[in-house]
Amino acid sequence: MSSMRPLVSVDADDDVDLRASNGTRGGPQGKKGFSVVFLMLTLVVGFLLGASIGFVGQENNTPQAIIANITVPFNEGARTTQGTVFDKGGRVKGGEDGNEGVGAVLGRLRKARGVIAGAIDELVKYYDGDEAILQSNKMSPTASGDDKILIAKMRRALIDTQDRRKFAMSVGGSSVSAGHDNYGNDAWPIVLGKFMSPLWESAGVNYTMRNQAVGGRNPNPHVLCLEPMLGSDSDIVLREWEYWEFSEGFERRYILEKEKEDNLNLVGPGPRDPKAQVAGLEVFFRMALGLKSQPAVHLLFLQIAEPPEQDKFGFLSNWLAKDGVLGAYGGSTGKYAINAFGAFNKPFNHLRKKAPWPRDLRDLRDGNLKTCPDDARWNVGDCPVSREKQDGYHSGTLMINWHPGPLGHSTIARQLAYYYSKLMLQAIDSLVADLKDADSKKLNLVRQQALSAASPNPLPPPSICNPQLCQNTPTCAYSYLPKAHGPDVGDWMINDTAHEWFNGIAPNQDVCDINAMFRMRCFKKHNAHNEDCERCRKRMSFRDQKRAFLGAKDSGVFSFKTPVMKQCQIWICEPPYEWRKDALKIANFNTDVRFKVNGKECNKANKCYTVHQVHYKQCGILNVADITGGSCLEKSTRVDLWMQPAVRADDDSCLLPGDPKDKNGCRFGGNWDSMGGSEKMCRREEGNICKVNLEFHRNIDEVVAYISEIITL
Numbered sequence: 001m002s003s004m005r006p007l008v009s010v011d012a013d014d015d016v017d018l019r020a021s022n023g024t025r026g027g028p029q030g031k032k033g034f035s036v037v038f039l040m041l042t043l044v045v046g047f048l049l050g051a052s053i054g055f056v057g058q059e060n061n062t063p064q065a066i067i068a069n070i071t072v073p074f075n076e077g078a079r080t081t082q083g084t085v086f087d088k089g090g091r092v093k094g095g096e097d098g099n100e101g102v103g104a105v106l107g108r109l110r111k112a113r114g115v116i117a118g119a120i121d122e123l124v125k126y127y128d129g130d131e132a133i134l135q136s137n138k139m140s141p142t143a144s145g146d147d148k149i150l151i152a153k154m155r156r157a158l159i160d161t162q163d164r165r166k167f168a169m170s171v172g173g174s175s176v177s178a179g180h181d182n183y184g185n186d187a188w189p190i191v192l193g194k195f196m197s198p199l200w201e202s203a204g205v206n207y208t209m210r211n212q213a214v215g216g217r218n219p220n221p222h223v224l225c226l227e228p229m230l231g232s233d234s235d236i237v238l239r240e241w242e243y244w245e246f247s248e249g250f251e252r253r254y255i256l257e258k259e260k261e262d263n264l265n266l267v268g269p270g271p272r273d274p275k276a277q278v279a280g281l282e283v284f285f286r287m288a289l290g291l292k293s294q295p296a297v298h299l300l301f302l303q304i305a306e307p308p309e310q311d312k313f314g315f316l317s318n319w320l321a322k323d324g325v326l327g328a329y330g331g332s333t334g335k336y337a338i339n340a341f342g343a344f345n346k347p348f349n350h351l352r353k354k355a356p357w358p359r360d361l362r363d364l365r366d367g368n369l370k371t372c373p374d375d376a377r378w379n380v381g382d383c384p385v386s387r388e389k390q391d392g393y394h395s396g397t398l399m400i401n402w403h404p405g406p407l408g409h410s411t412i413a414r415q416l417a418y419y420y421s422k423l424m425l426q427a428i429d430s431l432v433a434d435l436k437d438a439d440s441k442k443l444n445l446v447r448q449q450a451l452s453a454a455s456p457n458p459l460p461p462p463s464i465c466n467p468q469l470c471q472n473t474p475t476c477a478y479s480y481l482p483k484a485h486g487p488d489v490g491d492w493m494i495n496d497t498a499h500e501w502f503n504g505i506a507p508n509q510d511v512c513d514i515n516a517m518f519r520m521r522c523f524k525k526h527n528a529h530n531e532d533c534e535r536c537r538k539r540m541s542f543r544d545q546k547r548a549f550l551g552a553k554d555s556g557v558f559s560f561k562t563p564v565m566k567q568c569q570i571w572i573c574e575p576p577y578e579w580r581k582d583a584l585k586i587a588n589f590n591t592d593v594r595f596k597v598n599g600k601e602c603n604k605a606n607k608c609y610t611v612h613q614v615h616y617k618q619c620g621i622l623n624v625a626d627i628t629g630g631s632c633l634e635k636s637t638r639v640d641l642w643m644q645p646a647v648r649a650d651d652d653s654c655l656l657p658g659d660p661k662d663k664n665g666c667r668f669g670g671n672w673d674s675m676g677g678s679e680k681m682c683r684r685e686e687g688n689i690c691k692v693n694l695e696f697h698r699n700i701d702e703v704v705a706y707i708s709e710i711i712t713l
Contacts, residue, residue: 100162102443106435109158112203113428119199120421123414127393132350136415137303137313137342147423149337150296153235154427156454157205159447167200168208169193170230170295170484172223173240175215176302181403184541187211188404189238191413199421203428212482213240214544216509216578220249221571221612221619223284224469224711225476231484232292238416239284240300243402245272247280249614255279257466264325264464274315275464278325282465285329289336290473294456296337300412303345304399305379316340328460335457341419343412344398348380351392355385362387362399381408468713472566477710479503480575481545489549489707492560494638499556506546506706507586508578512536546575548706553643561636562712568625568632570639571711574618581616583649583668583677584698587705589618590671591646597624598631598638616674619711645703654682654690666690 100108127133157167171177171189179187193209200207212229214222219241222229230237241248247255256279264275288297301312320330320338329336358371362382372383381399384390390398390407397405404412434446462470477489490503505511512535517523522533551558562570577586587593589611595602602608608627612619622639624632631637655669666682667690668675683693 102435102438102440105159105443106432108204109428109432112158112199113425113432115202116199116421116424116428119195120418120425123418123421126414127391130393131418133347133392133411134415134418135347136419137311137346138339146296146298146331146337146339147426148334150236151423151427151430152450152453153296153337154424155431155450157200157235158203158427159431159450161447162204165203165205166208166233167205168210168231168234168293169196169236169238170210170234171213171238171240172219172226172230173213173238173300174217174242174244175213176242176403177211177213177240177300178215178542178544179409180215180542181400181538182406182409183538184543186406186409187213188409188412188416189213191409192416195413195417196420199424203424210234210482210484211543212484214480214546215542217480217546217576218244218249218614218617219284220247220280221573221711222249222480222709223287224474224571225478225709226287227291227473228476228478228483228485228487229480230291234291234293234295234484236298236420237288237291237295238298238300239288242300242302245277245280246284247273247276249617250276250280250283251612251614252276254469254612255283255465257462257464260464278319278463279465281319282326282329282463283470285326285336285338286459286462286465286470287473289329289456289459292456294336296339298338299340300416301340301342302404302412303342304381305376306342306345311342311345313340313342326463328463341416343408343415344380345378347415348385348392351385352378352380359383359385360387362390362397468567468569472713475563475565475712477560479547479549479708481547482543489560489710492562492710493549494559494561497557497559497640499551499558501549501551501555501558503547504550506548506550506575506577506708507582508580509546510539510578511545512539514540546708548575548708550704550706551643552702552704553645553700555643557640557642558707559638559640560710561638562632562710563636564634565624565632565637565712567713568623568628568630568637569713570622570624570637571612571709571713572620572622572639572641572707573709573711574706575708576617580676581674583672583675584680585702585704586675587643587645587703588672588675589613589620589705591650592643592703593620593705594642594644595620595622596640597622597627599640600627602627602639611671613673616676643703643705645698645700647697647700648694649678649681649692651692654678654692656688656690 123134124131154167157165169189169192175181177187177189178184179190184190189209189211193207193211196209197207210231219239226237252273256275261275261279264278285297288295299316303312306312318324319326321327322330322332324330327333329338331338357377358374360383361370361372362384372379376383380390384398385392389395391411394407396407396410398408398411399405431446431450435443438446461467477487477492479489488503493501516536517533517540520530520533520536521527522530522536527533549558572589574587574589590613595609597608602622602624604610606627608623610621610623612621624637628637649668649672650670653668653670653672654666657665657667666678666684668678668682672678672681680696681693681698682690684690
């Protein structure tokens with residue numbers, strides 16, 4: 001009989017939400033989902049009745065991925081790949097209540113220890129015994145309670161009953177983590193997952209890595225939707241938004257509590273506007289630690305060009321120190337696992353010192369090899385320690401531009417794998433010690449203690465972030481891909497009115513498809529290495545998509561119902577459109593969108609509606625406590641929205657360029673700030689003033705609104 005596994009292992013990244021991404025109008029579509037699941041279950045059972053099947057591992061990119069964690073019936077005496085023996089009912093032989101006996105647990109743990117120790121040895125050998133490059137920069141131990149708490153989480157996964165032995169890592173971040181400018185599978189989260197998966201599986205634990213990064217999108221307000229984005233069962237949440245500040249995407253007034261801000265005295269150095277940064281970071285901490293599993297929270301920084309005096313970890317450690325502004329989350333409390341890692345500063349310091357100076361630039365400039373300027377001494381991206389072996393040991397590209405190359409992604413993944421593998425050894429060693437000479441009662445006691453030690457702790461009151469935003473965990477309908485699970489915006493939609501809103505891809509994304517490959521004749525032998533074809537293949541490998549429900553003037557009324565709320569505030573947000581929002585064709589939430597709440601007009605005049613805007617990106621915010629008479633606290637609230645585009649910009653929205661001597665027209669400000677299209681909608685008049693161009697009208701039939709997420713507070 002072939003070896004069999006007790007579960008079909010499905011990566012949550014591949015959980016295809018058919019309602020959210022198939023271009024339909026949305027809505028629950030429960031019958032359709034049931035049909036798909038029933039069909040797939042029938043196929044699986046049919047196969048199992050006909051033959052013994054050995055299931056493959058984590059990679060599953062088919063629609064069948066909607067079937068997760070299906071328990072497979074076993075014949076008596078069947079064995080898993082870990083050698084566990086099952087009885088007729090599919091229960092593990094040798095323990096009480098279908099659980100393993102002490103001997104089986106110890107055997108499983110000791111086997112896993114050998115596998116993990118061997119993997120660590122291979123990591124060190126890969127760098128010719130240089131462990132320093134694997135030891136990524138970490139925060140001060142006094143600021144981080146990470147290791148002890150994370151080991152407790154690992155102990156829980158290792159000792160739990162078979163059906164609950166699971167461990168999930170989830171990554172939120174930018175194009176860096178999404179793997180842009182590379183093939184998607186070269187991204188460091190995927191590489192890390194491929195390294196960690198066999199280690200966890202050797203211990204009989206179902207391991208999942210979710211890479212949920214989305215390129216060209218700042219952190220906020222999307223961090224309010226970590227549950228659908230990353231999954232409520234995440235054991236480790238890794239945050240990377242290398243080129244964005246912690247508060248990026250939030251208006252300052254929404255995230256800072258004014259009274260606390262006035263009394264705030266930050267300890268140590270900080271970045272630009274440190275008060276807003278602290279508040280933004282606290283929002284993220286609270287959203288991540290508020291997940292059901294209360295995961296370890298890890299921040300990743302590339303630190304590709306930072307000299308020691310600019311080390312980000314200085315201010316992080318100060319903020320999280322016992323007397324720091326975020327000390328309630330720090331290591332001194334012993335409650336939360338928070339840490340930060342730097343990939344290319346401290347781990348490369350010994351290589352920088354050994355490398356000659358001046359060094360060669362990574363790329364040829366004007367066809368000639370150039371040397372690095374003095375101010376780039378610390379930049380191992382532009383000025384690698386060796387042009388041929390940019391990590392000091394291997395050929396390849398450390399940094400392509402602002403994105404890591406395959407070698408850079410591999411370095412990050414190996415550093416994190418080294419850290420997590422070391423903690424896994426500690427978790428296993430402590431369990432083996434606890435189970436020495438144990439009987440079944442002691443095993444159950446150790447298991448219960450492990451579960452208790454990994455239990456979530458209550459969150460402290462907010463330290464500086466606005467309680468209205470961060471006191472409670474929001475509920476989101478979230479349309480971006482990838483995501484761990486729903487709801488999608490379409491899942492909240494009410495289909496009791498005729499409309500033509502549908503789920504699609506937001507504009508200005510750098511995408512490619514099979515039709516483009518054929519147009520460029522990429523399948524011809526002579527084009528196999530064509531640069532444009534290569535770029536297209538890479539784009540097709542990316543998993544991230546900015547999706548949204550979209551509609552125009554004639555699309556009708558888009559209606560949805562919210563869950564019960566605690567603050568009675570609803571955020572309706574558009575996606576980013578890369579570097580430009582075309583105001584001629586994309587809706588302005590100030591002027592083009594109309595709302596009703598439970599049948600009543602909701603607008604700026606009755607103080608029910610306002611617009612949150614950072615650069616061009618907008619969220620319409622509905623404060624519905626008064627208009628619903630407080631019923632929003634007890635039952636769902638209905639919202640209707642429709643498009644009524646303005647024919648031109650507001651009278652006060654056309655401004656002179658930043659430089660008055662600039663004769664190149666006008667720019668947008670006010671309600672149209674940072675949007676594109678001012679060259680047509682504004683004009684420069686005599687006297688060097690800018691006014692709305694009354695001769696130009698938007699084509700209001702072509703103005704489209706995009707809704708990527710709905711957030712309820």
